Amino acid sequence: MTSRADVEAAVAAAAESGSVDVLVTCAGIIRDNLIHKLTDDDWESVMATHLRGTFLAAQAAQAHMAKQESGAMVLVSSTSALGNRGQANYSAAKAGIQGLAKTLAIELGRFGVRVNCVAPGSSRRP
Numbered sequence: 001m002t003s004r005a006d007v008e009a010a011v012a013a014a015a016e017s018g019s020v021d022v023l024v025t026c027a028g029i030i031r032d033n034l035i036h037k038l039t040d041d042d043w044e045s046v047m048a049t050h051l052r053g054t055f056l057a058a059q060a061a062q063a064h065m066a067k068q069e070s071g072a073m074v075l076v077s078s079t080s081a082l083g084n085r086g087q088a089n090y091s092a093a094k095a096g097i098q099g100l101a102k103t104l105a106i107e108l109g110r111f112g113v114r115v116n117c118v119a120p121g122s123s124r125r126p
Contacts, residue, residue: 001053011060020064050093066111079121
């Protein structure tokens, strides 16, 4: 999910079957730690997988969807986007996905492309 060439190749392969109708982005990793213990690598790897990966996939898919004037994207976030102890990197990435989804919906709606974001979370109550 973090390599532009790999993501574009995957979308191109899907397009060979006729059209790109649906994109669901759900790749993710966790590198949880409190902010004072969070390393640069912890931050970068989570951002690259969650946020860059989602961006790359959406960018590659939208080229086909806009041209065919149809398609749907579902970007997976998390309720952790609102903040969660020990997850500064994860929460920031998931919040970024929500902002990306809203922006893509605004930009791509005129081309018949629907973009939504789902944010599953734990059903545990405090």
